[in-house]
Amino acid sequence: MSKAAGTTQAWPICSRVLAGLLGGYVFTYALTAALAQLLPLDRVDALLIASLLSFTVYTLAILWAFAARSAWRAWAVVPAAAPLALIGFWPHLLERLA
């Protein structure tokens, strides 16, 4: 396995590390915001529950980046974050537009 870490593999690995750490964080951030908006609870409760779950999501997102079949699929979390961010920050967006 240490052979796989040789120079020819350096770029795919860097890409996956970045996909996991940064892409995963962006995805988790968006999902947590969306969850906080969608949970049918008082906002205090929704905030706490969404935040408590966020580290599970982040862990899974990091694992996904390394388990994905291709280095490109590892980045799938980023496009997935866009609609979630829209849900999470919908009220802010409306306010901006109004």
Place this chain on the structure above:
Amino acid sequence: MKQTLTQSMAWLHTWGGLLFGWLLFAIFLTGSLAVFDQEIDHWMQPEIQQTSVSNAQAVEHAVAYLQRQHADASAWNISLPSERMPALRVTAGDRRSGISTYLDPLTGEPLVVRDTAGGTFFFRFHYSLSMPRNPGIWIVGLAAMAMLVALISGIIIHKKFFKEFFTFRPNKGQRSWLDAHNASAVLLLPFHLMITYTGLLIFALIYMPAALDSLYKGDFAAFYREHIDVMEEPHQAPTHPAPLTALAPLLAQAEARMGPLSGVVIEHPGRSDAHIEMRRVLGNRIALTKGHNMVFDGVTGELLAGPPELRPSVLAQRVMFGLHFAQFGGYPMRWLYFVCGLLSSAMIATGLVLFTVKRRRKYASESPLGQQLYRLVESLNVATIAGLVVACIGLLWLNRLLPVELAQRAGWEVRGFFALWLLSVLHAWLRPRLQAWREQLSLAAVLCLGLPLLSVFSDGQAWGDSMRLWLEVTVVALGLLLAWSVWRLHQPQVQHSERRVRHAQAQVN
């Protein structure tokens, strides 16, 4: 990287575990020590004696002293003596930045106590690496995420999960290291997961402020006001001097409602708008109840706000904090956390050693750069595992060896700690691998075993009181464990020769 899931998870576990393993070992070891932070604090302040006085008596002495010395302070803080920390400490002004004085709880006279980093140092290192707060907690948070990822990927690559629960093959070199790593990981898996996850939750809103940004536009103060009933600050009415109410009845009332108390805060003492806050000991229940106290009017003694009722979601969050801080359940629980924490540290350490043991045979065929990198890994292993133990026990030695009147003494203790650790890195790099392990572990063992002697020579008495006795007995026991590990390092050769002798005898017969 066309690999199976197991292979890619193994890669992640190996390299992620290696890169963050050193940091994680340091975080877990200092965290285990921080379980006994106040006990270590007490050992490091030999001027303070164990006494038994009632809270009412201690508060009376404290208030008398504060009235005499700091009548015009904006606030008085009184930390009451407890089972874990027999010191009576008063602070004039803010609790963190005010002027603190230790008092003799029996007489109320000020005590001269040495300035020390204390066991609190291990606590601070545990969550911020003793760095400036924000960068520190972000790095520790990143390491905690790495731990979580290593745990889950470790479970995935483990095919015979429950079988290995009971597998241990001692004296088999690499296989023993693997078994030790697996056994300690699997056996304590619930603890590893719990302690890592709850650790992340403590700063959850700093690490992941998404929900706060979404629902409160990032305004933490707005969330804080809403999530718990905080007493409204009264209007700034004109104030006039007014005597402080008697504290003993309020203490009794607060103790009856909340259990043991840790301290009393008096805001605006001697004025008509005085407030008295009775703070409870954190360990009265699992949920961490920091800040959830009773507030009384300082002049009339009327109860202004009780301990707030927590809504279920907040209670759930506080229980998770409490599970991490381990303030509940008294000493049995504290020992359980200490032992589990040490086993977690051992699990991380065996993983780090396993990395090098597994690859040692291949070193020779690597390029010169590769060989140097493996050597670096080997020496960092020695320095983080054995070197950190030397630095930790070294901190206790520095506490007694540095002159008491040294300016900024606590700072010098901390500098000494890091200097020892740095020296161990240098030593590990310069010495051959086995010698480096042997010498650093021996030094740690000697420092541990010698601790009672140190306190005899520096304090004129061993085991000043039962708490210091317990600490020294524990350190000596850990010293024996270290000595055993040094002895084990000599073992393989011995066994080899024994086997050869037996083999020879068999041939003769």
